[in-house]
Amino acid sequence: MSESSFFVSAPGKVIIFGEHSAVYGKPAIAAALSLRAYLLITPSKDVNTLKLDFPDIGLSHSWNKNDIPWEEIRSHVKLVDGRPQITEELIPEIVDNLGSVLSNLNSTLHYTACLCFLYLYTQLCNKDIPGMSFCIRSTLPIGAGLGSSASTAVCLATSLAILGDQVERPSYGMNEKSTKKESTDLDFIDSWSLMGEKCFHGNPSGIDNAVATHGGAVMFQRMSNPAQPSVRTTMRNFPPIKLLLTNTKVPRSTAELVGGVSRVNSEYPKTSSSILDAMEHLSTNAYQIMVRPFFGKEERKTLRELVNINHGLLVALGVSHPSLEKVKIISDTWKLGATKLTGAGGGGCAITLVDDDVTEEVIEKGIAEFEKEGFDTFETSLGGKGVGALAYSDVPEELRERIFSPEVFCAYSDRLEIENALSTDNLTGWRFW
The missing domain is CATH 3.30.230.10 (Ribosomal Protein S5; domain 2)
Incomplete structure (x- = not known):
């Protein structure tokens, strides 16, 4: 060598x-x-x-x-x-x-x-x-x-x-x-x-x-x-935060999903614009939290709350999927943390920002349930x-x-x-x- x-x-x-x-x-x-x-x-x-x-x-x-x-x-x-x-x-x-x-x-x-x-x-x-x-x-x-x-x-x-x-x-x-x-x-x-x-x-x-x-x-x-x-x-x-990444392995078309949001935006412009404006405010709030020099327990708690809100807004736009909702239900049942779809939606992946007090034993039980559904779950971290x-x-x-x-x-x-x-x-x- x-x-x-x-x-x-x-x-x-x-x-x-x-x-x-x-x-x-x-x-x-x-x-x-x-x-x-x-x-x-x-x-x-x-x-x-x-x-x-x-x-x-x-x-x-x-x-x-x-x-x-x-x-x-x-x-x-x-x-x-x-x-x-x-x-x-x-x-x-x-x-x-x-x-x-x-x-x-x-x-x-x-x-x-x-x-x-x-x-x-x-x-x-x-x-x-x-x-x-x-x-x-x-x-x-x-x-x-x-x-x-x-x-x-x-x-x-x-x-x-x-x-x-x-x-x-x-x-x-x-x-x-x-x-x-x-x-x-x-x-x-x-x-x-x-x-x-x-x-x-x-x-x-x-x-x-x-x-x-x-x-x-x-x-x-x-x-x-x-x-x-x-x-x-x-x-x-931005410091690392513990994360579960779950791949539903459900294929999806980004173009179709973007087109679906476009249709909602055309047919219900006032409702849609309110949702999109809410997502804008949410991203801005998250940014202000993420750039704080002392990022700790309170900041992680707020980010998890924003993650839950963001998922609800994406559901309202029609881009979730039964597989993604299953990930969220399992995560909520085991109280793993805050879960949302990531990317285009319609399948693909979901992320869970893990709560600070969740034990490894509980995480393993949650992952076992994800695997029973045919999903792949990775213990990883966000940031770094x-x-x-x-x-x-x-x-x-x-x-x-x-x-x-x-x-x-x-x-x-x-x-x-x-x-x-x-x-x-x-x-x-x-x-x-």
Whole structure:
């Protein structure tokens, strides 16, 4: 194993306030999850080989670095103070030039992941950097509206920015608060991960990657005038809160649900506008509580009350589902905490902000009942750190060979094995910006 090996990790996200009302220009709040993506970077045996493994989607692909049309691609990259300049959209000429090294991928998902990787690699790195192997694993359910693609894009952008000497290595420990109000390195990672998200989703909001990069929570608001940029306010030091995340595994169409709210808004404009205005006030109240420097028991209690109110407003808009109501009934029966749907609704996931005095025994009984209904429930936390890195030298010597082994990492069988080995809580060497 080599000292140039390192890990990068970034969290998923949940929307805690303001789903659907955000479509109508109201503020919404998303927060980081302790469920994360992990990316291991190790030197390739051949200095000319680039390798990308993503076992969770069955992807393993490699390239000869010399087959990449570097000159054509770099002719479209503008540098500002030595850093590649971000663009509003993907540069079509670069996407076109990458076509020659992506043509043998026959899965749309694999093509998209490889496009994201190479699009970022060719701009953040250069052809003189020795070949590296990248293996990414996610403890986030994929396709559940929890920002799994954004956490992947943030991991890729961060690792490539480190390899290309575009950012400094992080220095803050897990329990240290950043003293910087702004971090140009994090802003750089955030911007480039958005380009990676555009490979996955075309026109993402930028919220998922902002939360995965900065951690904590983010309040965002789309302006009614499309020419005006969205407003984003990060709450980086929002402390972790115990959370249950329950995936009903009921598929839903976001477009249909948004369309249903639009119909309600057209047919009952006065009623609908009152609900949307209430959601706006609720998000604003939540933000004022979440930015308090001393966030304690009273603040958590108020947030849980707002969570219950927000769920009721979403039910009134018609976006709940029997499976989500079942989650809420079980949670209320066991007095686990405050539960609401998260995301588009109509199935998908629900979150429960756990009460301070709930015992682990009661939580386990509640989870057992969720599982009887066929749901997947994760004990996790809301808020906490954003993207971080784990250097080879920051891991105890006796653990290095196992921790930084691509074979071991790629072979972890499930989320729990990954978290037990690599969790930012279990390994003290993780550093953050």
